[in-house]
Amino acid sequence: MTVRRATSGGAVLRPRVTEAIVSATFAELAACGYARLSMEAVARRAGVGKAALYRRWSSKQEMLADLVRQAVADTLPPAPSTGAFRSDLRELLGELRDQVAAPVVADVVPTLLAELRHTPALAEVMQADVAGPRREVGVEMLRAAVERGDLPPSVDVDLAVDLLIAPLLFRVLVTGAACDDAYLDTLAAAVEAAVRATA
Amino acid sequence: MTVRRATSGGAVLRPRVTEAIVSATFAELAACGYARLSMEAVARRAGVGKAALYRRWSSKQEMLADLVRQAVADTLPPAPSTGAFRSDLRELLGELRDQVAAPVVADVVPTLLAELRHTPALAEVMQADVAGPRREVGVEMLRAAVERGDLPPSVDVDLAVDLLIAPLLFRVLVTGAACDDAYLDTLAAAVEAAVRATA
Amino acid sequence: MTVRRATSGGAVLRPRVTEAIVSATFAELAACGYARLSMEAVARRAGVGKAALYRRWSSKQEMLADLVRQAVADTLPPAPSTGAFRSDLRELLGELRDQVAAPVVADVVPTLLAELRHTPALAEVMQADVAGPRREVGVEMLRAAVERGDLPPSVDVDLAVDLLIAPLLFRVLVTGAACDDAYLDTLAAAVEAAVRATA
Amino acid sequence: MTVRRATSGGAVLRPRVTEAIVSATFAELAACGYARLSMEAVARRAGVGKAALYRRWSSKQEMLADLVRQAVADTLPPAPSTGAFRSDLRELLGELRDQVAAPVVADVVPTLLAELRHTPALAEVMQADVAGPRREVGVEMLRAAVERGDLPPSVDVDLAVDLLIAPLLFRVLVTGAACDDAYLDTLAAAVEAAVRATA
DNA sequence: TTCTAATCGAGACGGTACGTCCCGTCTTGCC
DNA sequence: GGCAAGACGGGACGTACCGTCTCGATTAGAA
Structure with missing residues (x-):
């Protein structure tokens, strides 16, 4: 704020x-x-x-950035804890989908992304307040799965988190396609397989 | 033009x-x-x-759209034909990476994305001239793999293509992280596993 | 106040x-x-x-008007009474010069004049509190001279008072020229001649 | 311009x-x-x-100053040449009255005067383009009268010109009183007497 | 080669929004 | 209640671009 x-x-x-x-x-x-x-x-x-x-x-820029920050910051998705990686994954995907699909986000995020490379201060803030915490939730979920023995310790955490969020953003921001529950089910299966393949 | x-x-x-x-x-x-x-x-x-x-x-809009179209249109990546799905996949990822990482693209695409939802004409053009053809290359690659028996016919083509391009765009446009060859190798493995999991 | x-x-x-x-x-x-x-x-x-x-x-207007009123009000020049028209005239010119040349007055009066035609209330106040009393001093001086037999009764009082104050204001507010004692001596002579000519 | x-x-x-x-x-x-x-x-x-x-x-300032300059500059009163000082004087007073009483002038001049002491550039321009030329007309008229033998050479030219213009400005800009022809007749008589008294 | 019509550079045009400053009023919390 | 501080709605300031237009001065295809 x-x-x-x-x-x-x-x-x-x-x-x-x-x-x-x-x-x-x-x-x-x-x-x-x-x-x-x-x-x-x-x-x-x-x-x-x-x-x-x-x-x-x-400035206009700063106001918009601040509003998105607010809209998104106090809604950090809780780390899922269903006890199984696959269902954790599915739950997290659902929460992220809900956030990303919110009209404000879908409308403003692309323009913020466009500004990032010309406004380092904005990039830092978005990284620290928006991307970082969400990434951390994913990392936490993976770590729990590893500790639980659900995933091998050699899993590529960075790539896994990319695979988790990238397809969602892509659909919402680029193709504009919907992300219904069925899609998320399939996506969860695909991401799980991908993550296991990086081990 | x-x-x-x-x-x-x-x-x-x-x-x-x-x-x-x-x-x-x-x-x-x-x-x-x-x-x-x-x-x-x-x-x-x-x-x-x-x-x-x-x-x-x-208009400014149309000029910019046209320039991106040009920058991207004559560089449609050829459908890879190495004979194996995994290496096709890796090759296509490499070509897409080269295009997406070009500074013009990285600079302009996010802003065009931001405009899409407010300028339907622009959305159509981008879909028809940029996204569509590239998507088609991916679809073609998958179809060939199916025909070859490399993939089961039940593979989810749309999801597969999303998984192919989304992580690349995400890294280049959002996180700004590099996509070196090692990353692409891992990504190819992950995507292959994911695609097979959607069957 | x-x-x-x-x-x-x-x-x-x-x-x-x-x-x-x-x-x-x-x-x-x-x-x-x-x-x-x-x-x-x-x-x-x-x-x-x-x-x-x-x-x-x-308001700003009223504050400024009030300040000028104060700066000027308690310094109403006394009606001169030297016993002769010419020396009365010279004395009054000296007193008016001292007042008009005060920096506050020289600075604020022109702007108040500029406002007069758009702010009737201001015009009334300036007339009643500033111009009127001073004009009255001049009128009094002329009346005394007439009673004394120093001036003919047919003298044009209004014009005489104009001639008394106008050149002073003109020098101070318009040309910015100084009004030293020598100038006032000459001016007194000129004004006396002019006043007598109006009879 | x-x-x-x-x-x-x-x-x-x-x-x-x-x-x-x-x-x-x-x-x-x-x-x-x-x-x-x-x-x-x-x-x-x-x-x-x-x-x-x-x-x-x-700027607003400069625009206004320029407009007044124009409104006044191309209407420089011609030097009167009736052959007699008194009628020259009366004619010049009439011309000056017409100019000074023009609503634009009466409205804008006071505010320009107020600006003069805070905007030296404006002061110079007004002096050079407005006051100077008019003063020169008066000086010329006096010089002609001296050459003609109508006035003694010892006449105080500066004071004379002040007496010529000051009462007009005073009435129009300060008291707001009218300057009808009868007033000008009396004023001409008064000023003539005053001028002769300065010799 | 000459005609001729559209393009060229420059930049003025009517607009709209920017971010700043000030007006005169209102709100808060201290004295 | 006055007071310091300063936020409030409003409106003008002077600037920067938008997309259109108006100038003469090229410039190159058609006659």
């Missing part, structure tokens, strides 16, 4: 206004997408002066 | 100008990225009037 | 704050001029909240 | 647009006055983009 909070004496950013801005932003994003989103439209829809936006975020 | 060609009169879009624009565009893309790219900067860098751009493409 | 004074409750506009504001305003005026003067800068320089300003004056 | 004019090759500021802006500005000035005038309102009224204004003038 980038939002400043005064510590003493003076005025303070009012939460009602912040909420109005955030809702308006999501509404505009849904209507226009990131590239066409304008701060003026957000302010107008929120019934707020532009300055109220710039008091909270230093 | 979208470029119009006059049929009479004595004046034609001059190729030297077109070339200057294309080079300038790639240079600007490398320097700024898609989102920050401006037609005015391209024209300036190319030493060309803005009208010269709009005589060739009807 | 427009400043309200609370009569009950336990809180009163604190004079120290008022003084700080007034000094800060004069300092800012000197530094920026009226047009560029901002209430925020005044508050900042005075170490005071903006509300402290608006508790005392209802 | 500050307006740039391209000399070769490219596009050129279009006179129709310039005219529309100038008219719109005068209309807005009449409606709001200088201080309340906004570039956005001018652009709106002229049916023009803001950029069209800033292509011609670098």
